[in-house]
Amino acid sequence: MMKVAMIGCGGIGEYHLSHLTTFGDIAQLAGFCDLILERAEKFAQETGGGAMAYTDFRVMLTEVKPDAVFVCVPPYCHGEIEEELINRNIDFFVEKPLTLDMELAKSIEKRVAEKGLVTAVGFQCRYDMLAEHIKEFARQNPIPFVDCTRFGSIPEVFWWKDKKLSGGQLVEQTIHQLDYIRYVLGEPETVFSMAARGFVEAADYDTDDLSATVVRFENGALATIGTGCYAESGDAFDSKTVFSAKDKRGEMKLLDTFEIFGGQQQEENEIGNLVVKGDGGLSSASKNGLVYQNEGDPGFLCDRTFLEAVLSRDQSKIRSTYSDALKTLAFGLACNKSMETGLPVHVQDLLK
Numbered sequence: 001m002m003k004v005a006m007i008g009c010g011g012i013g014e015y016h017l018s019h020l021t022t023f024g025d026i027a028q029l030a031g032f033c034d035l036i037l038e039r040a041e042k043f044a045q046e047t048g049g050g051a052m053a054y055t056d057f058r059v060m061l062t063e064v065k066p067d068a069v070f071v072c073v074p075p076y077c078h079g080e081i082e083e084e085l086i087n088r089n090i091d092f093f094v095e096k097p098l099t100l101d102m103e104l105a106k107s108i109e110k111r112v113a114e115k116g117l118v119t120a121v122g123f124q125c126r127y128d129m130l131a132e133h134i135k136e137f138a139r140q141n142p143i144p145f146v147d148c149t150r151f152g153s154i155p156e157v158f159w160w161k162d163k164k165l166s167g168g169q170l171v172e173q174t175i176h177q178l179d180y181i182r183y184v185l186g187e188p189e190t191v192f193s194m195a196a197r198g199f200v201e202a203a204d205y206d207t208d209d210l211s212a213t214v215v216r217f218e219n220g221a222l223a224t225i226g227t228g229c230y231a232e233s234g235d236a237f238d239s240k241t242v243f244s245a246k247d248k249r250g251e252m253k254l255l256d257t258f259e260i261f262g263g264q265q266q267e268e269n270e271i272g273n274l275v276v277k278g279d280g281g282l283s284s285a286s287k288n289g290l291v292y293q294n295e296g297d298p299g300f301l302c303d304r305t306f307l308e309a310v311l312s313r314d315q316s317k318i319r320s321t322y323s324d325a326l327k328t329l330a331f332g333l334a335c336n337k338s339m340e341t342g343l344p345v346h347v348q349d350l351l352k
C-alpha cells in the first residue's frame, strides 16, 4: 500500500480526490496541504479519517513521507514544490500547465530524468475512449489540416483573470486541445498567434479575451486554433476539433464524441447509420455517419495509471509524462510569445 499526498486542495484537487478515494486497494490517502488550512482539512475529512491536513508542504513531506504526491496548484505556483519532491525522490503527478516559466520546466524535467522519477501530467483527455480511434483515423487518413475552437466564459478562480498568473486562456485551458492535437498529429514546428481584448467587462481582469493561432506542424500539416473566454451562454460555447483528410473529416467534441463524415463511413451510413461507442459496441444511429462516443471520466484511468506506474516503476502506460508535457507547454508558450512579439515563433527554440 503506497502513501499518497496532495498539495493544492482547490477545484482540480477535488476532482482528483474523487478518483483517489476509490483506489483504496493500492493507495492510502495520508496528507493534504493547502495554504488555506480549511481546504486541506475538508479534503482530509473526505477520506474518512486518517489523513492529516497541513499548510506547509515541506512539513507534510517530512511527517507523512508519501510515496507519491499530486501537485494541484495554479500555474504561477510551481517550482519550489517540484524541487522539494525531486530532492526527496518522490514521484509526482502535476496539473497542467506545468508552469509558465519554460526554463524552470526544462530544469525540472532534467532533474526528474536524472533521478528516474515517475511523473504524470493532468492531460486526462488522452485517456478518453476517443483518443485511440482518432489516432487510428489519422494513421489511415493523412491530415493536411486541423481546425480547433474552444470558446467559453471566465472561470471563477481569482488568478485566472490575470495573464501573468494563469498564462492566459490558450496556455491554461486550451492547452488540453494543443496537447490532444500533438498526441494525434505530432510536433508543431512554427506558430503565429494574435490576441484581442476589449470584448469582456469584468473586475480585476487583465488577460486576452480571445486569440487566433496558425500552426505549421513538422509533417507539413497546418492548423488554426481559435479560443476565447468572452462567451456567456448557449451557442456561444463550443469546443470542437476537426481533423480534415482528403475525402473524410473527423470532428472531435472534447470528451464527448468523434464523428467521421464522408468516405467509407458515408456508405455505412447509407446502409444503417452505424454508431460505435468507445468500448466498441454499437449504440444508436446518427444521420451523419460513424460516431465514437466517450463515456465516463477518463481522469480515473489517468490517475490510476500513474499510481500503478509508481508501484511497478514501469512508465510505459502513462500517456503524458513531465517530459512529454514539456513539449505541450512549449507549444502554448510559443503562441504567447508570438502574441507578444507579433512574429512567428519556432516551437523547438523554446525547448533548446
Ligand SMILES: NC(=O)c1ccc[n+]([C@@H]2O[C@H](COP(=O)([O-])OP(=O)(O)OC[C@H]3O[C@@H](n4cnc5c(N)ncnc54)[C@H](O)[C@@H]3O)[C@@H](O)[C@H]2O)c1
Residues within 6 Å of the ligand: 007, 008, 009, 010, 011, 012, 013, 033, 034, 035, 036, 039, 055, 057, 072, 073, 074, 075, 077, 095, 096, 097, 122, 123, 124, 157, 172
Ligand atoms: N486537468 C484539468 O482538466 C484541469 C481542470 C481545472 C484546473 N486544472 C489545473 O489545475 C491547477 C489548479 O487549478 P484549480 O482550479 O484547482 O485552482 P484553485 O485556485 O481552485 O486551487 C488551487 C489551490 O492551490 C493552493 N496552493 C497554491 N500554492 C500552494 C502551495 N505552495 N502550497 C499549498 N497549496 C497551495 C491554493 O490555496 C488553492 O487552494 C491549474 O493549473 C489548472 O490549470 C486542470
